Amino acid sequence: MKNSIILGISILLLILYVWDLKKHKLDLRSIITVGIFSGISYILYIIQFIKYPQGGGISLFSMVPVMLISMMYGRTVGLTGGLVFGLLKMLNGMFVVHPAQFLLDYILSTMGIGLACTFGRESKSKIFAGCLFAVIVSVGINIISGAVYFGQYAPEGMNVWWYSFIYNASSAGVEGVLCAVIVSILPIEKFMNSRYVKAYKS
Incomplete structure (x- = not known):
């Protein structure tokens, strides 16, 4: 059940994303941007400082590029960047026990990072809040997956959700x-005023 x-x-959720994508179609420029930033995220992801035994760990700030394109180009591009990043992560190995777990861990959790633009970019506090919200969504999805599909790894007597x-x-x-701290201190407005981003917005 x-x-x-x-x-x-x-x-x-994926149907809603496709609906959003139809309303905000990506042009060639944005597709290339998604490819570049998602690729950078993947490269940073495979540079891991700490690797956990059941997967995951702490990498070289791999969420930053997806957060950045979300801030600069909006939700649709950000979600797409997160989607591509998730698909690329499978190249580094994947462990699937159920189709629902696959969607949670390799699709929706990384797409959640693309919600970094939720509160706008008018101030550093809004940028940080948006990035933090994206992290909460992304990690929250991973927590659900971990509790439902990997609870057997929890120490004996420990609640699987707490684990x-x-x-x-x-x-x-x-x-x-x-990553949220890093993005919030970057000069987002300068990025927004670059010729490349202005051309996309026009």
Whole structure:
């Protein structure tokens, strides 16, 4: 039952994304941008400082490029960048126990990073809040996956949700907060005023 519910919600979210993509179609310039930034995210992802035994860990701020394109180009480009980043992560190995778990871990969690633009970019506090929101969504999805599909790795007598929270918050959560700090101190407005971004917006 829980697998069907998770799978149904995941598919619904993807349908909403496709609907959004139809309303905000990506041109060649934005597709290239997504490819470049997602590729950079993947390169940073494979440079891991800490690697956890059941997967995940802390990498070289791999969320930053996806957060940046979300800030500069908006939600649709950000979500697409997160989607491509998730697909690229599979090149470094993947572990799938159920289609719903695959969607949570390799599709929706990285797409969540693309929500960094949620609160706008008018101030550094809004930028940080948006990036933090994206991290909460992304890590929250990982926590659900960990509790539902990998609870058997929890120490005996430990609540699986608490185990999954600690596991994911101490890895992707820590990295995500650091990435949010980095993006919030970057000169986003200067990026926005670049000829490349202006050409995309026009």
